[in-house]
Amino acid sequence: MLTAQFLYGGAGLVLFALGLWSFLVHEPLLRKIIALNITGAGVFHVLIAIAYRGDVAPPDPVPHALVLTGIVVAVSATALALMLGARLQDAEEEDRRR
Amino acid sequence: MTDPLVLCIALPLVGAMLVTALPRWSVRLGIVSALATAGAAVALTAAVWQQGTLHLILGGWDAQLAIALRADGLATALVLMANLVGLGISVYATGYFHDRLRVRSFWPLWLLLWAALNGLFLAGDLFNLYVMLELLGIAAAALGALTGNRDAVAANLRYLLVGLLGSISYLLGVALLYTAHGTLDLGLLAQRIAAAPELFAVNAAAMALMVAGLALKAALFPLHFWLPPAHANAPAPVSAALSALVVKAAFYLILRLWLDLFWPITGMAAAMLPALLGAVAVLWGSWRALRAERLKLLAAYSTVAQIGYLFLFLPLLTATPPGPARDDLLAALLLMAVTHGFAKAGFFLAAGLVQTNAGHDRIDDLGGTAQRLPATTFAIALSGSALIGLPPSGSFIGKWLLMQGAIATGQWWWVIVVTTGSLLASAYVFRVLSRAFGLEPTPLKFITDARAEVPALTLALISVAVLGLASGPLWTLLGLSAAGSGTGGGV
């Protein structure tokens, strides 16, 4: 085990807890989405940290590929959630105007 | 060489692409894809029936490096159920959507959802399961919001966010397992977890993260809060898919992890927690269903309860030593899941018909429905009796074996839960039926819509008659899978 793996991975876990906290306590949609993205980034960070194998050995490519996949999934979900939120906002404004 | 294992996933995927690219033909292409996919599922079932568990490593690489697909009895039974229900939903949907935008949005998303379901049931790799979960969650939320009204969008936005949280939690568990064991393949991981009892803390933490994330998606009490509004406000065919299939996929994954992966580290204490929550879900969900004012909301709360029953099996499976008694329990669990799939899909499809014909689904104002929509009311009655667990239905046998197992393992208190839940279920089903048969002055006008009524009625009939009277093959399918991995025997 490398110290760097532990340090960077630990930071990822902090980000996971931080995002989770923000998701649970903050109400506005945009803040929830940012929180989810930070939670996800925390998990990705753990994966990148365990892939790192020091200066000499090349890194493990499998977690890298997993994170790449995860990034695209995260942005897809973010886009859909934001647009659903926009739709909801429009509907609420319409209701209020009535 | 063609492999039904692959076709079950690739066909709906190709179908979704064609439907997306050629929106003008979406209904025709969609129904062809649905038929082809269901055909592949039948072929898969036949193959598993003859050969036992199927296993395929994609790409021809070493098992660790590549992704495996596999179909054992448990997965195959659920695939067959999901695909038959899916076919019914597809036929129903051809007549349900009229707005061009809805038609063109429904088919590609529905086929993607279908591909994700089959992919999830057949996956043998933890990270691939994550991707499938995300595809399932995104497609399901998008479909649920299809009506575009405010309540539906709000409920499904919440569903999407909750689902994302669940999958992130699951993914952290996967990351921990990969860190400790260096593989993502379910089979290999099971061996390594069993071989490393000293890593109990790591495995238990990973399990807690994964199961908690999935319980959120499976709507286990008290994490069910998102389900009733999301399922009640979706268009009827989508409600059917969400309640009958999507929630069940999350439960299936919990079961898979529990039985295959974490079996060495799950004791009685670990199994008791989800079972207790499941018991509360049975009582709470049934009670809320009884109090629901709308038919679709009733069905949604009933799903919360029915998922609860499935969790009751965990401590029984833990307490029963391997052997015929445990096999019976597993088959009963499967029977209840499959029966609920057919029954709930039939119920929602029928409820959708009631809603489109009456313009509402308020239970108190359903008077005369039986006269106007006799076939639909019959479908509600049939699927309702399967939800209660009345005799010829599959869930009757399931509940019977569940109670037998509870008594055999000395956990008699589950019997009380099951009986109370069934009584509440009969109360809510009869409440609907008594309103529907209400002798109010009604214009005697028969409405028949074969495209919508036949699927609802067929699914309901399967849940009551076919699964109850001919549940034997399910045992064979499960037995075959056990023989395939164990002694290697045939039929």
Add this chain to the structure above:
Amino acid sequence: MSQLTLLIVFDGVLLVTLLALGFAAVLSPEPRRAVMLFIAFGLWLSLVWARLKAPDVALAEAAIGAGLGGALMLAAARRAARSSARTDGGDET
């Protein structure tokens, strides 16, 4: 030895900045500011990943996570600001 210390300091600065940006993004109540901080967080994250010898992922995170995700969020923040301005105006009449 001194090189090692330097590396640890370097890692420490990278991580502390990353966490600080994460906290700032999560704690900022003003939408546009929160998104800006989130984009900064994503870009910094890609820097950290480049340090961990993951250039492919760093590139993708900078372009997709921080870039496109940030652009989507900025548009949403703008929409939210516009709508809240509109409803405030409505309350006055």
Add this chain to the structure above:
Amino acid sequence: MTSMTRARRAARSAERNRDLSLLVAVLLALLGAALTVVYFMALQAGAAPRLADLAYERLPGTGVQNPVTAVLLNYRAYDTLMELAVLLAALLGIWSLGPAAPGFQRSGAVLAGMVSWVVPLLIVTGGYLLWVGGYAPGGAFQAGALLGAAGVIVRLAGDPRAGLPGEAAQRWLLVAGVLVFTLVGLGLMVFGAGFLTYPPKIAKWLILAIEMAATVAIGVALAAAYVGGRPPGPQARPTAEDEDALSATEPAAENTPAPSP
């Protein structure tokens, strides 16, 4: 009066929320600490090389030299295929919500000037990344992201469609990634190699073909997601009307029949 009570109620609920969020924070700090301990134990478990060594060992047979590309498009190609489906599902979900809202003001001359050289640069860089992904950092995702970014810039510069073609063509471009990927996989299966099992001799070219289709699909999907709704079709909405919708930016909402005092 009403605003007073509203403010008081808001203050009270804010206080309650603060207590609750503190409690959640404490619980999650405990969770984080526990996870850190568990993570430490997992690192020490000694699974050290994990899949790394095997992935490098098999690299010569994959048709690419970049190990990450090898994982993405060969060892675990099936994941990548499904991930493209995820992106498509999200976009279809966005489209199901209706047509894109116009609401962009025309940009100034500076941005318009910038577009004329930034966009070609992004596209060329994208192509370069795609090609280079076989043996160096880069690949379909990064290239697709750059194409998407080019679309975002074009949209910011005032094109309501973000430089994308009409809906019919857009649909084909969107499905290109998954369709080519699946058809290559199925084709290989029919010819006996197995689903997504590339014969080493042609692996490089198959991967390149898949990557090209995937790049286009990812780029179009990301740009279309930024547009945020179904593209304004040429027949559904004539260009002149488009222009109107575009020039009426902020006060568009006030134009709807609302009782004005």
